[in-house]
Amino acid sequence: MLRRFEVYALRPDAPAEVVRALEAACRECGRFIPEVLDSAVGTNLSDAPVQLVWEHAYASPGAYRRYMVHPYHAAVIDRYLLPDAPERIVIDGPLGAGLYGYGCDGPSYRMRAGVRRLVLLRLDAGASETDVARLAETLEQAATEVPDMMVSIMAANSMGSAWFDGVTPVMGPPRWTHVWEQGFANLDALDSYRHGDSIVAEVERGGWDRWMGGVVKRSAELFYEVSRRPDPTLGHG
Numbered sequence: 001m002l003r004r005f006e007v008y009a010l011r012p013d014a015p016a017e018v019v020r021a022l023e024a025a026c027r028e029c030g031r032f033i034p035e036v037l038d039s040a041v042g043t044n045l046s047d048a049p050v051q052l053v054w055e056h057a058y059a060s061p062g063a064y065r066r067y068m069v070h071p072y073h074a075a076v077i078d079r080y081l082l083p084d085a086p087e088r089i090v091i092d093g094p095l096g097a098g099l100y101g102y103g104c105d106g107p108s109y110r111m112r113a114g115v116r117r118l119v120l121l122r123l124d125a126g127a128s129e130t131d132v133a134r135l136a137e138t139l140e141q142a143a144t145e146v147p148d149m150m151v152s153i154m155a156a157n158s159m160g161s162a163w164f165d166g167v168t169p170v171m172g173p174p175r176w177t178h179v180w181e182q183g184f185a186n187l188d189a190l191d192s193y194r195h196g197d198s199i200v201a202e203v204e205r206g207g208w209d210r211w212m213g214g215v216v217k218r219s220a221e222l223f224y225e226v227s228r229r230p231d232p233t234l235g236h237g
Contacts (some may be wrong), residue, residue, distance in 0.1 A: 001057055002064055003109055004101035005118060007222065008052040009093035018089050022080040026054040027228060032072040035063035038110060042224025045187070050093050053224050055116065057107065100179050102155035111150050115184045117223035120176035127215045135215055139180050142200045148192050151183030176220070190223060
């Protein structure tokens, strides 16, 4: 599977109704493009200089390529994103290209609701595979050590040529080499983790550069409440 996040910084003067239209276009995308799985949106609640996050997934690179050329993508979503579109409301963000993602064996990231947190990491270019594997193991074990953490996945930010396969040119290596995806039941659970005594919480509070020989050179975070299209099979209570 391919797990993917699009992170948007919005124009300060973007009309509220157009922002809502972009949110709806992303949230509803799976209705029109069946290749788009687990589509949800959220408004960034962190201090990161972005506003909107669209999270989703694909079963394979082929599914991703079909999404890229689907008419809904071009006629609906791109109208708010492309530089030459009159209705464009996004701007270039300071976090680097607002596209992050990784490959995974299955949808272990899934949760019906809650707070999603992304920690963007830039690892030392000279880090060994052993060091990276040890880092990933430690971060992913956090979900077993922190009762309030529902999801913990660390993987290479592999949005590159292997995924695009010629559809979109690749403009060099990503600013953020790895993604650590977390999931919490609510904001209180996230806050509890932040102030808790787990190893990774203490590392985040103390600074990554003093941990594991400084394998993590830079980091940034954002978090948001997951908002997805209601499932009509569940009814309303």
